[in-house]
Amino acid sequence: MFFFRPVWKLIFLLNFLIGLIILYPFFRWHLRKKESFPKALRLKRFWASWIMTIPGIRFRWESEIPLEDLPQPCIYCANHTSYLDIVASYRKTPGFYVFMGKGELTNAPLFGMFFKEMNIPVFRNSRSGSHKAYLRAGEELDKGHSVFLYPEATIPKTAPRMKAFKNGAFKLAIDKQVPIVPVTFINNWKILQNGGFFKSNGKPGLSKVIYHKPVFTKGMSETDLVPLREQIYKILDQSLQKEHQYESENR
Numbered sequence: 245m246f247f248f249r250p251v252w253k254l255i256f257l258l259n260f261l262i263g264l265i266i267l268y269p270f271f272r273w274h275l276r277k278k279e280s281f282p283k284a285l286r287l288k289r290f291w292a293s294w295i296m297t298i299p300g301i302r303f304r305w306e307s308e309i310p311l312e313d314l315p316q317p318c319i320y321c322a323n324h325t326s327y328l329d330i331v332a333s334y335r336k337t338p339g340f341y342v343f344m345g346k347g348e349l350t351n352a353p354l355f356g357m358f359f360k361e362m363n364i365p366v367f368r369n370s371r372s373g374s375h376k377a378y379l380r381a382g383e384e385l386d387k388g389h390s391v392f393l394y395p396e397a398t399i400p401k402t403a404p405r406m407k408a409f410k411n412g413a414f415k416l417a418i419d420k421q422v423p424i425v426p427v428t429f430i431n432n433w434k435i436l437q438n439g440g441f442f443k444s445n446g447k448p449g450l451s452k453v454i455y456h457k458p459v460f461t462k463g464m465s466e467t468d469l470v471p472l473r474e475q476i477y478k479i480l481d482q483s484l485q486k487e488h489q490y491e492s493e494n495r
Contacts, residue, residue: 253446256299256436263294264354275361282340284362292334300448301328301435303335307455311338315458317390318423321413323480324394325403325433332432332451333392341390344381346397347373368397378412385420395476403433404484406477414473418466423458426476428483430454454483 267287274284296303307314316339322329330343347367349359359365364380367373381391395409417424430452437445456479464472484490 249444249446252299252448253436256295256446259298260295261354263291267291268354271357275357281362285334285340288358289334292331295331296328296335296451302448302450303332303453304450305336305453305455308457311336311455314338314425314455315423315460316340317385317388318425318458319385319413319417320390320392320425320427321395321476321480322392322427323404323406323429323484324396324399325429326399326436326438328432328436328451329394329429332429332453333427336453336455337392337427339390341392342381342384344377344391344393364391366397374412378416381416382420385416385422391416395473399438401438403437404431404488405490406481406484409473409477411469411473414469414476415466417461418464418469418472421462421464423460424472424476425458426456426479428454428456428480430483430487452487456480456483 270287271284274280274287295301318339320333320337320341322333330345343358343363344366345359345363347359347365349363350356350365352359364377364384366377381393384391393413395413396407397410398407400407413424431449432451434445435447435449435451459472459475459479461468461472
C-alpha cells in the first residue's frame with residue numbers, strides 16, 4: 245500500500261496535467277471574452293470526467309430534488325475535504341456558476357488562468373481583497389450566475405469533520421436574497437487526501453456527492469445570518485455523520 249499510494253498519485257497528477265496541456269488552447273480561446281465562459285464551463289465538465297475516469301475514480305451522485313429543479317441563481321455551499329471536491333463538482337452541478345477560491349490559485353501554472361478570468365479569487369489576508377471578491381460574487385448573482393464556494397475556506401485536517409463556517413456565504417445569500425444549495429462531498433478525502441505525497445491516501449474509488457434541497461433566504465435579514473449558517477452546517481454534518489458514524493462536536 246505504501247508503494248501504491250505515490251504511484252497512483254503520480255498517475256493522477258500526470259493525467260491532470262496532460263489533460264490541461266491538451267485542452268489549454270481551447271480554454272484560453274473560450275476565456276477571451278465573458279460571452280464564451282459557458283463554453284469554458286462545458287469544457288471543464290468534460291475535463292473533470294477525464295481526470296476522474298482514467299485513474300479509476302467512479303462517480304455517484306444523489307439529489308433530494310431533481311437537479312434541473314434547483315433554483316438559479318443560487319449559492320452552492322459545500323464541505324471541503326480534498327482537492328478532488330473541485331473536480332467532482334463539475335460532474336453534475338447544474339447551471340452556470342463560478343467558483344470562489346483562495347487567491348493563491350492565480351499563481352498556479354496553467355490552472356491559474358481560471359481564477360484570473362472566470363472564477364473569483366479571494367485574498368484572505370487582505371480585507372480589501374476579500375471585500376472585492378464579495379462584491380464580485382454579488383455581481384455574478386445579479387447577472388443570474390450561481391456561485392460555488394466552501395464556507396470552511398480551507399481543507400481541514402480533521403476530515404470528515406468540518407471546521408466552523410465563515411459568515412461570508414450566508415451574508416451574501418441574505419443580501420442578494422438567493423437560495424443556498426448545500427452540497428455534501430461524502431468521501432473524497434478517502435480517495436485523494438490532502439497532505440504528504442507518501443503519507444496521505446491516494447487510490448481509485450467511488451466519489452459520492454449529495455445535492456440537498458435548497459434553503460431559501462427570501463425575507464431574511466442580517467439577524468438571520470447565524471441561524472442560517474448553523475442550519476447549512478447541520479445539513480452537511482448530518483450527512484457526514486450518517487456515512488462515517490461520528491458524533492457532532494461543539495464548534
